[in-house]
Amino acid sequence: MRKKRRSHLTVAALSVVALLATACGGDTGGGDPGAGGGVEGPTITVGTVDFAENRILGQIYGQALEHAGYDVEITENIGNRELVAPQLEDGNLDLIVEYTGNALRFERGGEDVEIRDEQEVYDALNEAYADKGLTALRMSEAQDVxxxxxxxxxxxxxxxxxxxxxxxxxxxxxxxxxxxxxxxxxxxxxxxxxxxxxxxxxxxxxxxxxxxxxxxxxxxxxxxxxxxxxxxxxxxxxxxLEDDQQLQLPQNIVPVIRQEIVDAYGDDLVSLINEITTSLTTESLTELNAKVEIDQEDPDAVAEQWLRENGFLEE
Amino acid sequence: MVAPGGRLMDAIVETFRWLTDAASWTGPRGVLARSLEHLWISLVPLASAMAVAIPAGVLAGHHRRGQAVGAAISNLGRAVPSLALLVFGLLLSVRVLGLGFSFWPIVFTLFFLALQPLFTNSYTAVREADPALLEAARGQGLSERDVLLAVELPVASPVILTAVRITAVQVVATAPLGALAAGGGLGRFIIDGFGQKDDGQMLGGVVLVAVFALLVEFAITRLERRVVPGPLQGRTDAAAVVATGRAN
Structure with a gap:
């Protein structure tokens, strides 16, 4: 039986340990190997930022791809965006899960971004990614601000x-x-x-x-x-508190992938990822977070359960 | 990939720039304020650990008993990784004692870390005092108290002080861990620089911690020369091998 509702401080304490693990590069973990038939092509390395939601999302995409037969490696808890995003550009990672507004702001060197329309932010993000060999795939309606x-x-x-x-x-x-x-x-x-x-x-x-x-x-x-x-x-x-001056940009969840990987695998890969993205909602995310943050379940187990419930792991 | 050489140069330049920028040094979160915090979060646990472990070690060495119990307790602080000690300190400070985040968690951590080298060395130093010397002292009719204070302690003092020096350097160099648990001190620059991807700040913090540790080492070495009785000087480092041993 899993122990429920451990005290926050225990979690705080453990997170100190996690922080150090973060600094060391984090652990690699995958789902069950050999589940799918095996698709020929490069390994897809999924990286996650060091907080529960991003780890769950990384596991969701990673496990689904792995199940579909792609060669996947999931590297959790790498650090914050400042550390993770450049890894994608350098080719050490192939797929990360981003938030449109903050990702755009980051790509523009931390400057203010005037636009507040979801679609415009998304388009601007893809524009910024274009010459870096990156692509933001379809964005989700789910937002985390x-x-x-x-x-x-x-x-x-x-x-x-x-x-x-x-x-x-x-x-x-x-x-x-x-x-x-x-x-x-x-x-x-x-x-x-x-x-x-x-x-x-x-x-x-x-x-x-x-x-x-x-x-x-x-x-x-x-x-x-x-x-x-x-x-x-x-x-x-x-x-x-209400953000009455619209400091926050829209922050739709969006998987960002290296164009090389898209070119290597084509439409099958993209449509699988898009299907997952479309199934995510803000409410379901909050629930998934609660399972990890409050009930102390593992992100990979929570992700697997969600994938099962949403029909991505059937065969 | 960017050439690693270029990145390294950049980092060195950034570090130099950060360290020479007046803005890095002033204000409530500047280097000066953080250094003072660092001194404070190191001094409090070191002084408390000295107050507990040195008398305990000296008495155990004099009576030649209690060593097992003392060593068992003090060794715990060394055998457990410092990071785990910090977790323990955090729980103790915030959950058990309600003392908050910024100061006490790291102070508890460093206190437990400092017990072992101080206790073990005090014990060993007193116990290893030349038996002929003690016999002579007792033969002259000195009381046990006088034997301890006038013979054993002076003879043991170089080793004890060396243990204090080595422990102090370890405490000062471990104190940056506290920044992981929202603490202050020079570790703040390392953690914040890492989070903000500010290499200059991060490496500047590393340099400052190292310099701080060297200054502490230097200061206590000077102190040793003043405190240790003349004829006993020089035998210090050879005898204090125990001090450097971890979880021995």
Whole structure:
């Protein structure tokens, strides 16, 4: 029997270990080998960023491809986008799961992106990818957006509903997030530059992980960066502040693949990936996240179960 | 692939640039403030571990018992990987004692890490005191207390101080781990630089930690020369081999 509902701190503690594993390159894991008939061609290396949702998504695509007979290698927990995205360009990875808005911002060197329309962001992203030999395949309706989150008590006590309301916060608003949050426009940097808040202070924690959740709960920070599909928000009654200045771009989930791989395998590969992408929803993602983050299930097991339920593993 | 040589040069240039930028040094999160934090998160656990482990080791060495128990307890801190100790420190600080993230988790970690070399060396140093010397002291009618304070301790002092020096360097060099658990100190630059893909900051942090450790080593070496009785100087490093042994 799997032990349910371990304390957040145990998770926090374990995530420290995971962080180090991250720094070392992470582990490689695959589904069951030899399930499919075997398709001739190059190995497809799937890489994932170091948080639960991206690991689940990487496993979903990776396992489905493996089951369909492609030679797949899944490398989990590599690190953040700053580390993972260049690996795709360098050819060390072939497939990663991205979020349209943040990926576009990253491709443009962290500058602000004016557009807010989903399709326009997607098109702009593919334009940026074109000369790098990368392709963003069909995007999902599922979105996972960076959010400014406070506890219910903080929201009520200081009358916080929108991010702009932070301007009226008495004293310094301590905002926690992963180390990269500080320099990202979609995160802390955006609070200062887009919202023009001058009473905010950054506190480096982990990337929307257990340490961040615990710091928010214990009042060590006043607000924190979490993702909208994160189970911790509902589980702890946190309040997501409204992004009234549209700091956030649309963040549709989108698999990004090296064009070489698409050329090598053709339409069969693309249509399988697109089918999976179309089946993903924001709600199902939140549920999958809860299974990993709260129920402590393994991302690969959660992914396999989802693939089974959605008919991708039948034969 | 970019030529690795080019990247390395870039990284060195970036590091130099970061280290020479005045903005890196000032402010509540600059090098100066972080160095002070680093000193603090190293000094508190080192001083507490010294207060516990040295008297315990000296007494155990004098009475020649309790060694097994003491070694078993203090060895735990060394046999367990530092990262696991940090996990333990984190749970102890936040969950059990409610002391929060930024300071105590790493302090607990370093405290447990420092116990073993201090205890083992204090014990060994006192126990290995020349038996002829002790016999002479007792023959002159010195009380057990005087034997301990006037003979055994001075004779043991070079080894104990060497253990303090080696432990201090280890504590200072391990303190950056705390940044993994939202802690402060110079490790912050390494973790933040890594996350922000800022090579200059990350490698600058590495350089600073190394320099900090060397300064600590230097300072304690100077102290040793002042504290250790003249005739006993020089036998220090040879006798303190135990200090460097891990989980021995």
């Amino acid at each position: 960076d959010a400014v989150v406070v506890t219910k008590e903080t929201a009520e006590e200081h009358g916080l509903e929108r991010i702009s309301d932070i301007a009226g916060f008495e004293g310094t608003f301590r905002f926690g997030g992963g180390p990269e949050c500080e320099t990202r426009l979609s995160c802390f940097k955006g609070l200062e530059e887009v919202y023009g808040l001058d009473n905010v202070e950054f506190v480096p924690l982990d990337v929307a992980g257990p340490i961040t959740v615990e710091a928010l709960k214990s009042g060590e920070v006043d607000g924190a960066n979490l993702f909208t599909t994160q189970s911790a928000i509902v589980a702890n009654d946190f309040v997501v």
